[in-house]
Amino acid sequence: MSISRQQLLQAFDGLLQPERFKDYGPNGLQVEGRAQVSRIVSGVTASKALIEAAIAARADAIFVHHGLFWRGQDGRITGWMKQRLQLLLAHDINLFAYHLPLDAHPQLGNNAQLGRVLGWRADGQFGEQALGCIGSAVYPHAQGVADHVASSLGRTVTAVGNLQRPVTRVAWCTGGAQGYFESAIAAGADVYVTGEISEPQAHLAREMGVAFIAAGHHATERYGAPAVASEVAHSLELEHEFIEIENPA
Missing domain, CATH: 3.40.1390.30 (NIF3 (NGG1p interacting factor 3)-like)
Incomplete structure (x- = not known):
């Protein structure tokens, strides 16, 4: 089964209520990919390694806690930012990111x-x-x-x-x-x-x-993203996989 990108965004927003928070970056859809979604990959950070793993897993959307865009960062699309965006855009993958709303959800955060x-x-x-x-x-x-x-x-x-x-x-x-x-x-x-x-x-x-x-x-912070993505995927009858990218930090 597949649903529209907008339906998936509404499901995430409805669960996490990002409008309640003053945050350090944009919550919700950060990079627009294909219009229909059937498979979600979740992870902690939208790193190049996670994006590459999501491509290998044939994901239509990635759901993370740490997205690409933060208040006060250099806005130029060079270096690591270019590499990550290039992969997402070339493979038409949606990137959803929720920071403080994902920390705060009383059951799944x-x-x-x-x-x-x-x-x-x-x-x-x-x-x-x-x-x-x-x-x-x-x-x-x-x-x-x-x-x-x-x-x-x-x-x-x-x-x-x-x-x-x-x-x-x-x-x-x-x-x-x-x-x-x-x-x-x-x-x-x-x-x-x-x-x-x-x-x-x-x-x-x-x-x-x-x-x-x-x-x-x-x-x-490795538990909230898969909990939320799994809940939403189950409710919408989508496929979901959590991919762990090791990080000593």
Whole structure:
């Protein structure tokens, strides 16, 4: 079965409601391809490797969290941008990208899906546009949370702060949300999990006595795109495949 590009866009927009967010780039259809869609490939980032894999998989559309266009970037179509666009246009593939709306969806978004993987359920939100999640989870100490996150995601994590602190409240926000750390502390978190750590957060963790765990930008954001694309594909009777492009970040 196939549907029109516009029907697919309406389905994604209806689920993710991008109009609710002030974002860093355009959400929705970023590159127009063929008019009819029967097969979707999802991935984290619209990299050249993902586009090439989608071509090999005979995709009509690609659905990602990190698209091609961001506020403040150089607008010239040269280098890596030319290469990615050239592949999409030559093979007539639609590119759909949703950034903050994909983070925020309460069941299928990156934060909800990371919570599912870690066995945590949010009972509150915090931070800019209420993107961060916080919930109850009991661990004897924050080091136990770090070990659990590392085991669940299959990677080494960076943990800073009071790792012996008993934990009853965990906060998390996927990707590059290190700037939400102080909001997580104010919301009552004993430990905060995100993708990345920057220089200030190490000092804040030590001084505030709240553990900060950086588990990888890609590693924390690899669950939302396939969850949303799978849901939409199933509802519209389309084919869907998630393609993982390894990324150590």
